[in-house]
Amino acid sequence: MAVDRLLPTPEAEDLIALTRELADKELAPRADTHEKGEIYPEGLFATLGRAGLLGLPYAEEFGGGGQPYEVYLQVLEELAARWAAVAVATSVHTLACHPVNAFGSDAQKERWLPDMLGGELIGGYSLSEPQAGSDAAALTCKAEQVTDATGALTGYRITGNKAWITHGGKADFYALFARTAPGSHGISCFLAPGAADGLSFGKPEEKMGLQAVPTTSAMWDGAVIEPDRLLGTEGQGLQIAFSALDSGRLGIAACATGLAQAALDAAVGYANERTTFGRKIVDHQGLGFLLADMAAAVDSARATYLDAARRRDLGRPFSRQASVAKLIATDAAMKVTTDAVQVLGGYGYTRDFPVERYMREAKIMQIFEGTNQIQRLVISRQLAQ
Missing domain, CATH: 1.20.140.10 (Butyryl-CoA Dehydrogenase, subunit A, domain 3)
Incomplete structure (x- = not known):
């Protein structure tokens, strides 16, 4: 049954009504078949993006919805009531947009945020490692500076393994956390591309549930990413x-x-x-x-x-x-x-x-x-x- 929600504005009420209509039409009829068959819902996240549901808590300046968090979360709840895997992936995408939104430069925000919030680019979050789950300070994946003959920074070489990545192998970008120096203050955050020479993904985990959206490991074998993909400063990752x-x-x-x-x-x-x-x-x-x-x-x-x-x-x-x-x-x-x-x-x-x-x-x-x-x-x- 429809939840009787106490929403702050008429706009929020319209948004919930839109979400319910879209979820009943696009999510509910497909959820069971896709989950049983472990079939990825191609095109569905683009549909959510076009409806404005992938950037709700972010500023309208960059294509977000400008909605309070209490409204965004109730939209997420409505999605989860029809298809939990899609709702979780939406939550992860929102999380993956945060580093650019909160710590990116003006140029980085202008370059990436509109497509991220509009659903043209779908994100994953790459923090955990095989031996570092809740203990984020124990990360070992490295990001080493690459310089040219003049000593100018030309990129970062990423080496190491990441684990438990929702949307792994499907996402267009990842909020990647890697070590640039020793110690807890030596971890940095990067907006890593979803495809790069030297980046590969493991077989999707055979999970108990949420099977339509893959969860994988990622292997970074010396892939070099551009220097402007560093978000914030080196050592600011945690x-x-x-x-x-x-x-x-x-x-x-x-x-x-x-x-x-x-x-x-x-x-x-x-x-x-x-x-x-x-x-x-x-x-x-x-x-x-x-x-x-x-x-x-x-x-x-x-x-x-x-x-x-x-x-x-x-x-x-x-x-x-x-x-x-x-x-x-x-x-x-x-x-x-x-x-x-x-x-x-x-x-x-x-x-x-x-x-x-x-x-x-x-x-x-x-x-x-x-x-x-x-x-x-x-x-x-x-x-x-």
Whole structure:
């Protein structure tokens, strides 16, 4: 069912209506077939870009939507309720645009942002490595300066392996984090091209869920990229990465909430149609209470991410609230999708109904953008200050 949203402006209401219409037409009919067949949705992200949904929280000056984060996240939730993999990839694309938007020069913004925000260029985020996931300071992928005979900088040679890249091998650019010097202050951020001599991608991971959008490793074997692809200054990489993490966590919280809402809707729909002992199963108190708990979990998840987003929009600190939202929303998604399978009984365990897919998709949301154990660490550390 359509969520009764409290939106700040009539423009935001129109945007949600547009998103629902597009998602019902372009996402919902394709999701199951593409996920089962692990088929990439060619052209779909360009469609989202043309509709203005890939640059919503960025300034209109460069082609963004100029929308507050609370509105952008609710758009993301609507997408996730139809197709979680597409919503997650949209969140990752938004995250990948952040380094250019926040740390790029005027020339870099003018050169790249319009196509990135308009969907002509789709982005991936390349921070993790095989031995460096939550510990970003442990990166080993190198970016070495290349100079000409006069000593002038002509590029950076990238060498090393990256892992867990959403849209890997499909994206047009990557926010790439690589080491330019020793120590935690020796990591830099680059706007890396999606194709280059010396860049190759591994076989897509055989994942439990989100199978229509590939997740791969990347091997940089001495590929040289232009010097103007450095974003910010050398050694500023961790600052850039961390500046986007809280916002990225809110993106995943919104995706998880949309997924949980889809599972709740499926469970309620089934419970209103299925009868046992002469009554709809929704009228049996035991099941009705289970559905009530599921609805409460979804509403709570939505409330936590909106609280954090509104703090962000007001320019107030929101790091702890972002971690709380990511923790609450993704744990809720795991619980609600599991309960949806239970509501459907044996049918829920089959691929004839989508709830088994929802359950598989929910699990990864407790892991990426910082595991929920990391979120607890962030929250506890802030409480101790």
